[in-house]
Amino acid sequence: MNNNVSLITKNPLRTRKDVIELFHQISEPLLAYFSEGSARLHVGDTNAHYGHDIAGMEAFSRVLWGLIPLLAGGGESKLWKIYMEGMKNGTNPNHEEYWGEVHDFDQRLVEMAVFGYALALAPEKIWDPLTNVEKDRLYKWLNQINQKELVPSNWQFFRVLVNIGFASVGLPYDKEKQEESLLKMESYYMGDGWYSDGHNEQQDYYISFAFHFYGLIYAKVMKEKDQKRSREYIDRAVTFSEDYIYWFASDGSALPFGRSLTYRFAQGAFWSALAFADVEVMDWGVVKGLVLRHLRWWMKQPIFTKDGLLTIGYAYPNLMMSENYNAPGSPYWALKTFLVLTLSEDHPFWQSEEKPLPSLEKRKVQKHPRMIICHNEKQDHVFSLTSGQYLKSVHGQNDAKYGKFAYSNQFGFCIQKGIDGLGQGAFDSMLSLSERDGYYRVRKRCEVVKWEKNSLYSLWKPWHDVKVETWLIPINEWWHVRINRIDSYRELDTVEGGFSIPIEKDGVPTVPKVNQEESILQSENGVAVLLTLAGSGIRDMFGERTHTLVKTDPNTNVLYSSPTYIPSLKGSMEKGSVKWFGSAIFSSFGDEDPIPVWEEFPKVDQNEESFHVYYKGNIIYEAKFLK
Known part of the structure; x- marks a missing residue:
């Protein structure tokens, strides 16, 4: 067994320091898998409907869902220098590892969202060190999302995240397209905290780790600029939490249901987002317990390769249950749950004693x-x-x-x-x-x-x-x-x-x-x-x-x-x-x-x-x- 995998199983996951260490244990095995120009990660040879090249860019971007909260919370990572180099090359049309011009409904539109997230949460890390030329290239590459069609689903939030990232660093953004996406997502709202993932019959984990996760980020970042919508997103998340807690067992596991189960501990990202947005929906010790027990349960499952890479599957590697959009790097969306690392040690989330599930109806x-x-x-x-x-x-x-x-x-x-x-x-x-x-x-x-x-x-x-x-x-x-x-x-x-x-x-x-x-x-x-x-x-x-x-x-x-x-x-x-x-x-x-x-x-x-x-x-x- 890879030493990192062995250490993961021994990590007690009780404190902020433990969770930081877990991120390092999950991310550092990736160091050997970056492309020469650092703009892609090649972590496996299976494919997705969008092909190997875009899959490499996807793997690169998804690690940022955990890396950015670590940096925003004052942490450091061996990966960051590589990431800055990869981002510069990936957005440079003259570099051989350029991420390319995107099309309507392109997978790269999905992966753009985390860069908006990064601009909003850690601009001093990702934006300030860039030269004016590099800033212009990043802006132009990301701004393609305002010119392309998105799937009428949780994808609409990807444009929103990119644009709030632009706004956070003083860049112009497409207010009309932004409002169009926000209104489309409003049309998916069903009431009682629940959305459907587009106009369909799907109410699964996308409601927690997409709609509410992104909505709570929006509420925190835009609380002064868009007070009414930010308040609505928080109120809806509070109501949703009263149902969603029933999807979790007292041992930290969650109900396997629906698609994208290969994102695994992203199931717990909703609770991290509540803490990030400072929404005291229940005792902080209960929220802390939901996040940490969930991580502990997942780290006991055989979900890593011997080299320490996340696999496609659920509780073990299993391509048969995957979707056509599951590439080797797709599972790193699970790192969304590391959003709690933005919270300082003195935040009540970390200061509270971990508590079990409250008494629930049978x-x-x-x-x-x-x-x-x-x-x-x-x-x-x-x-x-x-x-x-x-x-x-x-x-x-x-x-x-x-x-x-x-x-x-x-x-x-x-x-x-x-x-x-x-x-x-x-x-x-x-x-x-x-x-x-x-x-x-x-x-x-x-x-x-x-x-x-x-x-x-x-x-x-x-x-x-x-x-x-x-x-x-x-x-x-x-x-x-x-x-x-x-x-x-x-x-x-x-x-x-x-x-x-x-x-x-x-x-x-x-x-x-x-x-x-x-x-x-x-x-x-x-x-x-x-x-x-x-x-x-x-x-x-x-x-x-x-x-x-x-x-x-x-x-x-x-x-x-x-x-x-x-x-x-x-x-x-x-x-x-x-x-x-x-x-x-x-x-x-x-x-x-x-x-x-x-x-x-x-x-x-x-x-x-x-x-x-x-x-x-x-x-x-x-x-x-x-x-």
Whole structure:
């Protein structure tokens, strides 16, 4: 193991000094990978849709998200001399490493944002040392962003950051284009602190590490020049924090959901931005704990190469779950969380004693992301029941990242490796349907999504003549219920999966929680796997399906590289029939004996007018159908 990687795992991450040291530990292995003119970083040979040349510029720029806060907070880095040289060459049209003229929707427009950020936060480091000629070149290269089209999404903030950087050093900027981008982003605002990432059905981590992160930087830098908008951004971030805290578990991990998971600990950047903007939304010790526990959790994951470079993947290197815009240097966007390094040692963020998560509701309905989030602090388990999000752009594994019924910080979720069989399909937390040919379809875009009491209802069509209605109903920290009504004009096989559970962790086989013969519990209506790490199971509530354990291919789960077991139920339908499928999904973590909970499960009854879900003899949920 590279010495830096070893030191990262030993870094206690309790103090500002520790976090500064972490930045050095992550960034200094990059010293060997700069181009001759220092304007690019070549940290890998995989590619993205924009090609190797731009990918090298992207890698160069993304490290600045951590380097600039370090410098703005009074720190120093071995990298800075190289960065100044690279920036001068990259913006010089006469140099062979010139970053080039950009086009509409160009990836380099994304990477320009951090230079505006740098001009606003550390002008004495990046701007003042330049000659007049070098200043003019930097300005002209960045000003291209005011002449090009940006994707109608969080990209609009990139122009805003460049222009507030210009304003910070007294340069002219395009006020009309700036206002145009600000108004576009205003049109994405949904209320209650939530944006959509453009006019679409996507409310994922881009809301935290893009919209609010950039909005809080704007609020801090522009608080005197644009008081009204700055106040709005702060108020929205405060409201958003009341929902977003539920995405984090007490061990520091966060809910894996949506795209761009390879940015990893950027999930915690929102909390750093709150501190940067001096927004005292909750006890400073709580905010400090959210940031530091998150970093500690991530630094325990095998996310670095032996040379100390960040990899593409989530909890381990995994190209299969990546998007077409993930180049080797893309993961360094995670360094956004180092924004707290702008804060001096005497700031209340650093002076406060780290505190655990506050007391949270066990169940939180979040209407904008269309989630019911279940929180179990005792088991460090956070899972969401989800319906209705989907991505218009096909970047890779959209069905797995947005369309599943449930997502979990402890079980993760699986992606599809291939189309040959259930092991490659890895259909955890999904209902998959096949025309009896081995090719399966799952939920993609929902045609209808609505809240029904405390459940989440969706209507979706895997084929134009197959209609599926789904109710997702939380019961408690161990159980949730799914009711599916399928109206089909096709002969179908169906497979429904619970949470996937790894066969080994960190290269060590998971030891059964009970003896080997009893680690897989089978009953008339279900199957469960009970291992030391966790327990996962599924029960059929109508008694028509058979249970099975699906063993997935390795590297399909975003948290665990080993194959996983998915407790599953198999069923079938004849052409022109309507069928009800009900399942109770079991999950368990920690030392508590799971067997008594597994044996006392939710039940359901159903007729032509309604269905009722019971647990321990009490009605938990009732749905009446419209005729």
